[in-house]
Amino acid sequence: xxxxxxxxxxxxxxxxxxxxxxxxxxxxxxxxxxxxxxxxxxxxxxxxxxxxxxxxxxxxxxxxxxxxxxxxxxxxxxxxxxxxxxxxxxxxxxxxxxxxxxxxxxxxxxxxxxxxxxxxxxxxxxxxxxxxxxxxxxxxxxxxxxxxxxxxxxxxxxxxxxxxxxxxxxxxxxxxxxxxxxxxxxxxxxxxxxxxxxxxxxxxxxxxxxxxxxxxxxxxxxxxxxxxxxxxxxxxxxxxxxxxxxxxxxxxxxxxxxxxxxxxxxxxxxxxxxxxxxxxxxxxxxxxxxxxxxxxxxxxxxxxxxxxxxxxxxxxxxxxxxxxxxxxxxxxxxxxxxxxxxxxxxxxxxxxxxxxxxxxxxxxxxxxxxxxxxxxxxxxxxxxxxxxxxxxxxxxxxxxxxxxxxxxxxxxxxxxxxxxxxxxxxxxxxxxxxxxxxxxxxxxxxxxxxxxxxxxxxxxxxxxxxxxxxxxxxxxxxxxxxx
RNA sequence: GGGGAGUUACGCUAACCUGGUAGACUACCAGCUUUGGGAGCUGGCCACCCGAGUUCAAAUCUCGGACUCCCCA
Numbered sequence: 001x002x003x004x005x006x007x008x009x010x011x012x013x014x015x016x017x018x019x020x021x022x023x024x025x026x027x028x029x030x031x032x033x034x035x036x037x038x039x040x041x042x043x044x045x046x047x048x049x050x051x052x053x054x055x056x057x058x059x060x061x062x063x064x065x066x067x068x069x070x071x072x073x074x075x076x077x078x079x080x081x082x083x084x085x086x087x088x089x090x091x092x093x094x095x096x097x098x099x100x101x102x103x104x105x106x107x108x109x110x111x112x113x114x115x116x117x118x119x120x121x122x123x124x125x126x127x128x129x130x131x132x133x134x135x136x137x138x139x140x141x142x143x144x145x146x147x148x149x150x151x152x153x154x155x156x157x158x159x160x161x162x163x164x165x166x167x168x169x170x171x172x173x174x175x176x177x178x179x180x181x182x183x184x185x186x187x188x189x190x191x192x193x194x195x196x197x198x199x200x201x202x203x204x205x206x207x208x209x210x211x212x213x214x215x216x217x218x219x220x221x222x223x224x225x226x227x228x229x230x231x232x233x234x235x236x237x238x239x240x241x242x243x244x245x246x247x248x249x250x251x252x253x254x255x256x257x258x259x260x261x262x263x264x265x266x267x268x269x270x271x272x273x274x275x276x277x278x279x280x281x282x283x284x285x286x287x288x289x290x291x292x293x294x295x296x297x298x299x300x301x302x303x304x305x306x307x308x309x310x311x312x313x314x315x316x317x318x319x320x321x322x323x324x325x326x327x328x329x330x331x332x333x334x335x336x337x338x339x340x341x342x343x344x345x346x347x348x349x350x351x352x353x354x355x356x357x358x359x360x361x362x363x364x365x366x367x368x369x370x371x372x373x374x375x376x377x378x379x380x381x382x383x384x385x386x387x388x389x390x391x392x393x394x395x396x397x398x399x400x401x402x403x404x405x406x407x408x409x410x411x412x413x414x415x416x417x418x419x420x421x422x423x424x425x426x427x428x429x430x431x432x433x434x435x436x437x438x439x440x441x442x443x444x445x446x447x448x449x450x451x452x453x454x455x456x457x458x459x460x461x462x463x464x465x466x467x468x469x470x471x472x473x474x475x476x477x478x479x480x481x482x483x
Numbered sequence: 484g485g486g487g488a489g490u491u492a493c494g495c496u497a498a499c500c501u502g503g504u505a506g507a508c509u510a511c512c513a514g515c516u517u518u519g520g521g522a523g524c525u526g527g528c529c530a531c532c533c534g535a536g537u538u539c540a541a542a543u544c545u546c547g548g549a550c551u552c553c554c555c556a
Contacts, residue, residue: 336520
């Protein structure tokens with residue numbers, strides 16, 4: 001059977017999505033298991049993605065005036081416990097360092113599940129006057145959350161990489177004013193790099209971050225119709241400021257507590273992206289995030305070999321400065337074998353060059369996203385391949401948005417909520433009175449959670465009644481099963 | 484949190500029920516022939532998840548653990 005090939009996916013994406021996902025990311029050599037349960041190795045092609053995302057996001061943060069810092073991995077227990085809701089939210093998943101060598105530590109140290117507590121302890125020392133504000137810091141790091149639900153590569157891992165932005169402002173207005181800028185940055189990264197559409201909105205109170213006053217999120221839909229949370233932004237209000245004594249003398253000479261925000265994007269996004277764009281042949285990586293954007297495959301026989309490789313090298317050099325190109329001149333594999341391999345690995349564009357092409361001074365280009373073939377004159381190669389990469393990037397985003405749009409179901413009755421959530425999947429978008437009871441009822445009856453209240457549809461709530469209890473609606477909320 | 488299935492070489496698997504030499508395909512390495520959608524031949528390399536028990540003898544039977552996957556809350 002062909003299926004026993006180590007680098008061939010034996011399962012269709014539509015038949016069994018989670019099996020397909022694991023096979024696709026492991027056989028393409030993007031990710032592998034390690035000896036630590038729930039913690040995975042990011043291999044070069046996926047770490048490349050993270051570096052590119054980091055670079056692009058970091059630039060936008062810096063334009064925004066946010067500065068990078070680095071704080072310790074370890075957090076003393078008494079600091080972690082300072083904000084009550086925060087520690088309650090995290091304590092089941094915190095990993096602890098309790099000894100060094102053979103001696104026990106007097107106070108055990110938490111391995112950061114997130115860095116609010118260790119950072120804010122310092123912030124309280126650094127902030128004295130209104131002139132010290134705003135303070136807008138960010139760090140790129142790893143965190144550990146010892147999840148007990150079973151781990152999934154990229155999507156739910158015990159260790160992951162992210163950015164954690166932590167900003168401090170003098171007033172509530174200034175703090176809240178940061179929200180759209182940050183969510184805008186994340187939306188831009190998602191659209192222009194990951195080619196992913198996400199639904200931006202406010203989390204319900206029961207789903208917000210432990211310790212925050214409000215959480216805003218961008219929510220994705222996975223191919224199986226379940227939702228998964230993407231980047232988020234938390235308005236912390238003054239809760240941490242009070243717990244950590246972050247206060248300053250304002251212009252009137254009075255002590256005030258500061259207002260804070262936190263925000264993050266993580267390596268989970270890579271998993272959402274690979275899951276979204278991939279197909280039965282393997283991964284499809286958007287051009288902006290692909291380590292190799294264009295692969296050249298020479299096609300020759302014994303007689304034409306020297307000449308074809310020579311021409312392929314000339315082509316390679318011509319393209320090299322303009323995009324990330326790779327010449328696959330391995331002699332031991334047939335062209336067909338190479339086609340399959342690069343398709344599995346998601347390289348967006350393939351160029352074939354053989355004796356027939358050389359004669360016509362052209363090459364054959366094949367798009368990974370839709371399989372379309374083009375004959376391109378060598379003279380136009382740069383212009384045309386750049387065009388194709390751009391078209392692929394845009395097409396992937398468009399497909400992602402279409403998928404979310406066509407799987408978002410506006411409903412008015414409770415029966416419809418149950419039907420869609422239990423039978424179809426996708427987002428259920430519905431008017432809601434805002435009560436915890438109604439939200440909990442849906443969760444109990446369908447196992448689906450409120451993902452968020454999308455910003456751009458809130459005006460639809462006017463004059464509507466809550467689909468769950470019938471009283472007047474205050475919000476439009478999305479429900480979905482979570483991945 | 485509850486239940487179920489599984490783990491043999493890089494991968495997919497055979498032998499397990501009925502205890503006794505771990506076999507095939509693929510990959511990998513070498514050589515020769517090949518090369519427009521996963522080429523062929525020859526030779527070679529690599530494995531029983533961990534621990535305890537039963538036994539003359541354990542991949543196989545029993546118990547415990549680790550890990551992976553699935554389903555339900």
